[in-house]
Amino acid sequence: MEDKTARLGAAYQAEKPEDIARVYDAWAESYDQDMSLAGYRHPAISLAILTRHVPKSAAPVLDAGAGTGLIGEWLKIAGYSHVEALDISAGMLKVAERKSIYKALHEAALGGTLPFADDSFDAIISAGVFTSGHVGVEGLDDLLRICRPGGVIVLTIKDKLWQSGFSQRIAELEATGRCVLSDDTGPYVSMPGEAGTTPSRCIALTMA
Numbered sequence: 138m139e140d141k142t143a144r145l146g147a148a149y150q151a152e153k154p155e156d157i158a159r160v161y162d163a164w165a166e167s168y169d170q171d172m173s174l175a176g177y178r179h180p181a182i183s184l185a186i187l188t189r190h191v192p193k194s195a196a197p198v199l200d201a202g203a204g205t206g207l208i209g210e211w212l213k214i215a216g217y218s219h220v221e222a223l224d225i226s227a228g229m230l231k232v233a234e235r236k237s238i239y240k241a242l243h244e245a246a247l248g249g250t251l252p253f254a255d256d257s258f259d260a261i262i263s264a265g266v267f268t269s270g271h272v273g274v275e276g277l278d279d280l281l282r283i284c285r286p287g288g289v290i291v292l293t294i295k296d297k298l299w300q301s302g303f304s305q306r307i308a309e310l311e312a313t314g315r316c317v318l319s320d321d322t323g324p325y326v327s328m329p330g331e332a333g334t335t336p337s338r339c340i341a342l343t344m345a
């Protein structure tokens with residue numbers, strides 16, 4: 138499978154975590170170039186939102202679904218000195234490792250219990266992960282557990298997921314005082330260079 142559109146299609150249609158890991162393992166070496174050609178905007182937009190809410194002294198920061206480290210590269214340039222990466226794909230993490238931008242790499246799956254203690258992170262950023270065939274709203278719960286009180290979680294979310302349960306879950310969390318929706322970009326297209334890309338949004342949650 139050479140073509141980025143086919144790889145994206147396979148990623149969106151994955152049904153099991155093993156499938157998604159396999160798709161990204163095979164894609165890892167050409168992912169950065171393919172996403173650059175697609176005009177991929179999630180890293181820039183999520184970083185802009187993060188810097189609005191998180192001081193650069195924040196540490197540690199978790200890049201959840203870090204992939205090859207596109208966001209880690211920018212976080213380092215922006216001055217965040219302790220960022221850790223988590224991803225389900227060993228192949229993507231191998232590419233990230235070569236960039237020497239993360240303090241630690243964790244091969245683990247969002248959606249279940251993550252290998253971190255409660256309140257471990259000052260901030261969490263996750264881009265391109267809460268989307269079709271990847272991780273649904275169930276992946277949010279353990280991020281809430283590992284983010285410290287007062288910490289911030291920045292997520293991009295495919296708008297289809299937002300409309301079909303995600304926004305309702307956030308409203309419940311706000312109603313119970315667990316966190317506040319502190320930013321919401323509204324819908325934008327994450328890959329303007331890829332025909333048929335449906336909208337996503339980027340939100341920030343501030344933990345109580």
Ligand SMILES: C[S@@+](CC[C@H](N)C(=O)[O-])C[C@H]1O[C@@H](n2cnc3c(N)ncnc32)[C@H](O)[C@@H]1O
Pocket residue numbers: 154157158161179180201202203204205206207208223224225226229245246247248263264265266271272
């Ligand atoms: C579109 S890429 C985004 C990577 C990176 N955040 C970026 O913006 O370039 C999606 C990433 O999510 C990872 N992923 C998918 N499902 C996952 C899961 N359940 N747990 C952890 N990572 C997952 C994939 O392996 C892949 O690296």
